[in-house]
Amino acid sequence: AQSVTQPDIHITVSEGASLELRCNYSYGATPYLFWYVQSPGQGLQLLLKYFSGDTLVQGIKGFEAEFKRSQSSFNLRKPSVHWSDAAEYFCADGSSGTYKYIFGTGTRLKVLA
């Protein structure tokens, strides 16, 4: 069955440090991959998406993600984390051939001052 794995449930980084959140997807067809962020009290906000083309995609808030087919990964990165980045991050796969997204379990990011 199609699945998305986010291996890290919690990550803590210091403000200014770099960040990488991992995501692995299982579906073999053309990937439609997304990263969403949910800040406390807020809804899910789209950070970035990958449909095709350049495997390094840029998103909002200084985030980027790299699609690696050989590793079935779509990891999210940010070179310097800000305290306001503390939130929960979700990777999603929309490749099922239907319209539904398959989500990972989320990674909760804590930022130390």
Added chain:
Amino acid sequence: EAGVTQFPSHSVIEKGQTVTLRCDPISGHDNLYWYRRVMGKEIKFLLHFVKESKQDESGMPNNRFLAERTGGTYSTLKVQPAELEDSGVYFCASSRLLAGVPRPDTQYFGPGTRLTVL
């Protein structure tokens, strides 16, 4: 442009009661989706409307859940009677209907309704 809105933001009910959640999609979005996140688990698909028609309801847990989208605008999700395991956050999302495009458009999510069943 207004985003997806959901009402209420929180609902606390007793087991056996009925609750109705509402979702207003982005104007012009014919696709509407419901998802649910049970505490600590992944966000799971419940169902998908295209306009007023149910396209896919494979994720609906059981027949205590009823979703409607009369007129193809807002949608309601009713839980009757509610059980303890129905507690969670219910998200609504919407997207455009892209004719002739072999991929789904980006889904835009609402803030969610946190349902607590006691």
